[in-house]
Amino acid sequence: MAPDSPPREPLLSLQDVTAGYGAGLILKGVTLSATSGEIVCLIGPNGAGKSTVLKTISGLLHHRDGSILFAGEDIGRLSSRQRLDRGIVHVPQERSLFPAMSVWENVLMGAFILSDQAVIRTRMEQVAETFPIVARRRHAQAGSLSGGEQKQVELARSLMLDPALILLDEPSIGLDPKSRTSVFASIAALADEGRTVLLVEQNARSGLAVAHKAAVLEAGRVALTGTGEALLDDPEVARLYLGASARGPAKAAR
Numbered sequence: 001m002a003p004d005s006p007p008r009e010p011l012l013s014l015q016d017v018t019a020g021y022g023a024g025l026i027l028k029g030v031t032l033s034a035t036s037g038e039i040v041c042l043i044g045p046n047g048a049g050k051s052t053v054l055k056t057i058s059g060l061l062h063h064r065d066g067s068i069l070f071a072g073e074d075i076g077r078l079s080s081r082q083r084l085d086r087g088i089v090h091v092p093q094e095r096s097l098f099p100a101m102s103v104w105e106n107v108l109m110g111a112f113i114l115s116d117q118a119v120i121r122t123r124m125e126q127v128a129e130t131f132p133i134v135a136r137r138r139h140a141q142a143g144s145l146s147g148g149e150q151k152q153v154e155l156a157r158s159l160m161l162d163p164a165l166i167l168l169d170e171p172s173i174g175l176d177p178k179s180r181t182s183v184f185a186s187i188a189a190l191a192d193e194g195r196t197v198l199l200v201e202q203n204a205r206s207g208l209a210v211a212h213k214a215a216v217l218e219a220g221r222v223a224l225t226g227t228g229e230a231l232l233d234d235p236e237v238a239r240l241y242l243g244a245s246a247r248g249p250a251k252a253a254r
C-alpha cells in the first residue's frame with residue numbers, strides 16, 4: 001500500500017489573532033490557514049471583521065496578539081512594504097485604478113517596487129496572457145472601462161509582483177452577472193497557477209463555489225470552517241448567508 005502523503009505545510013497561518021482600531025477590538029482570536037494553490041473564502045455578516053483579517057495579513061493594520069506566519073516566517077511585525085516584498089498583495093474592495101491613466105500604465109504601476117526592466121517586460125507579457133484585456137484595451141483610459149473590466153485590470157496589476165498570496169476583498173461587488181462569472185473564473189485561474197487566494201465575498205454562493213476551503217467569521221471569531229462544498233451544503237449557512245435553502249435538499253426537492 002502506498003504510504004500516506006505527508007500533510008502540506010500551510011503557506012499562511014493565523015493563530016488566535018486579535019486586532020482592532022483604537023480602543024476597540026474587532027478580531028477576537030482568529031485562527032485560519034491556507035496552503036499553496038488554495039482558494040480560501042471568508043464569509044460572514046457585515047462588520048464581522050472580514051476586511052480586518054485581510055488588513056492584518058497585508059500589514060495595513062497591525063495585530064495585537066496571536067501570530068501570523070507566512071512561509072514559516074512570523075510576519076506580524078513587518079511593515080506592509082516588507083510583506084509585499086515577500087509576495088503578499090492586497091486588492092481592496094473599492095475601485096483602485098487611476099481612472100485618467102491607461103490600462104497599460106495602471107498595470108505597470110503594479111511593478112512599482114521593481115527596477116529590472118527586463119523582468120517588468122516579461123511580467124507584463126505574462127500578465128497580458130492571463131488577462132487578455134490588458135493588451136486588448138491597453139490604450140483605453142482605465143476610468144472608461146466597465147466595473148468588471150476594471151476588476152480584471154486590478155487583478156492583472158496585482159500579478160506584476162508575482163505574488164504567492166493574493167488577498168481579495170469583495171472582488172464581485174457591484175458587478176453584473178457576466179462580469180462576476182469572469183472574475184470568479186480569473187480567481188480559479190490564479191489558484192491553478194499555484195497562487196494562494198484569500199477571498200472575502202458577500203456573494204457567498206459564488207465565493208464558496210470557487211473555494212477549496214471556507215470559513216464563516218462572526219463577531220471577530222471563526223464560527224465554522226469546512227470545504228467550500230461543505231459550507232454550500234450546510235443548512236445553517238444557507239439560511240444565513242445564501243438567501244435560500246442548502247444545495248443538497250434543494251436538489252432533492254427538484
Ligand SMILES: Nc1ncnc2c1ncn2[C@@H]1O[C@H](COP(=O)(O)OP(=O)(O)OP(=O)(O)O)[C@@H](O)[C@H]1O
Nearest residue numbers: 021026044045046047048049050051052053200202
Ligand atoms: N478604519 C477603521 N476605523 C475604525 N473602525 C473600523 C475601521 N475599519 C473598520 N472598522 C470597524 O471594524 C468592524 C469590522 O469591519 P470590517 O470592514 O472588517 O468588517 P467586514 O466583515 O469586512 O464587513 P463588510 O462586509 O461590511 O465589509 C466594523 O464595525 C467597522 O465599522
